[in-house]
Amino acid sequence: MSATLHTPGMPGAGWLSGPALRWVAAGLVVFNGFFPALWILLTSLKSEAELVRKPLQYFPDKLTLANYLQAFTDQPLGLYLANSAAVALASTALSLLVSAMAAYAIARLNLRWRQTALTCIVASSMFPLVTLLVPIFETMRSLGLLNTYTALVLPYTVLNLPVCTLVLVSFFQSIPRDLENAAMIDGCTRLGALVRIVVPLAAPGVFTAGILAFVNAWDEFLLALSLNASAQMRTVPVGIALYQGEYSFPWPVISAALIVAIVPMAVLIALFQERVVGGLTQGGLKG
Structure with a gap:
């Protein structure tokens, strides 16, 4: 034994x-x-x-620090940073605006197909970006928007809507309806209740959705490369890819440019770390 x-x-x-x-x-x-x-x-x-x-x-x-100086002289890195900031900020603001209204409708209104809408939102985020590249490019070309900020802001907004909406739905559902009803009894409209009551109470979720949307827009490469071929409209990811030559790879200079591109994201996460972590945790528990 x-x-x-x-x-x-x-x-x-x-x-x-x-x-x-x-x-x-x-x-x-x-x-x-x-x-x-x-x-x-x-x-x-x-x-x-x-x-x-x-x-x-x-x-x-x-x-x-010579590599950092060369990173700004070999390519207009400052211009690329400004372009990325403009596109990321605009798309983030638009994503939060649209997703907040969509999330409020799903969380509060008695929609007959609410669960189906949520399923479609989740399903829409599963398509690989490369499969959407051709229709997005043709749409922007037909509208005459190539080589403009709008050519990136609109697709980034659409791509960020699913995750932003799902994050905000879980937070909006956790807010008592009595608070909105009291505000509407006092003369506030439903939109006013959303702006004045729901959004402030769901601030951690709003910050979480905003950070996710901003980072996605800042890091995106494929659409930025395809839709904005003009040198004046390039964003940071596309600009960094141009540092390498046909036969040379200046890795120290490329690394310096990468560090410069990472710093804004690191500062953003450091400033809103508690809100982002709290938003992800609370959203996971309440959803």
């Missing part, structure tokens, strides 16, 4: 479970998330000679 090995008091076995294991898992997640950004930062501070040196050199012998 075989004996079962059971050594609960074995030295060194406790770290494999409980808080220690959770800390190890959290450390691996943090390392996996931050290592690529740290590697890009270190590369941006190296010279070309240090980058190709053998054996591999993780830290530069002497920090240099």
Whole structure:
């Protein structure tokens, strides 16, 4: 008869479970998330000679900011940043405006096909962007909107609507109806109740949806490359792709440009971290 090995008091076995294991898992997640950004930062501070040196050199012998200066002189990086900011801000504002009204209608009005509408919203977000590229391009060309901000703002708004609407629906459903009814009894319209009562109370969800929409618009590459071929209308992702030459890959300069592009997102997340995390958590619990 075989004996079962059971050594609960074995030295060194406790770290494999409980808080220690959770800390190890959290450390691996943090390392996996931050290592690529740290590697890009270190590369941006190296010279070309240090980058190709053998054996591999993780830290530069002497920090240099020349790559950042070259990133702004080789390409109009400032213009690309301004274009990305304009497109991302406009599409985010429009996405929040439309999705707030759509989410309110789904959450509050007695719509007969409400569940079907939610299903269609989820299904619409599952189409790969590459399958939508040709119809979007033809639509923008027929409207004469190519090489304009509008050519990107409108598609980005449509692409962001599903996720923004789903986030806001869960928050709007958690707000008591009595608050809106009291406001409407006092003479407020339903739209006024949405703007003055519902949206302020759902601020974490609004911030969460806004951050998601802004990041998606800031990082998008395929539509920006296809719809705005003009050099004056390029966004950051497209502009960074132009740093490489036919036979050369200036990785330190490209890394410097990437760091410059990452900084606005890092600042945005740092400023609204608590609201975004709270919005994602509350939305998941209440939805």
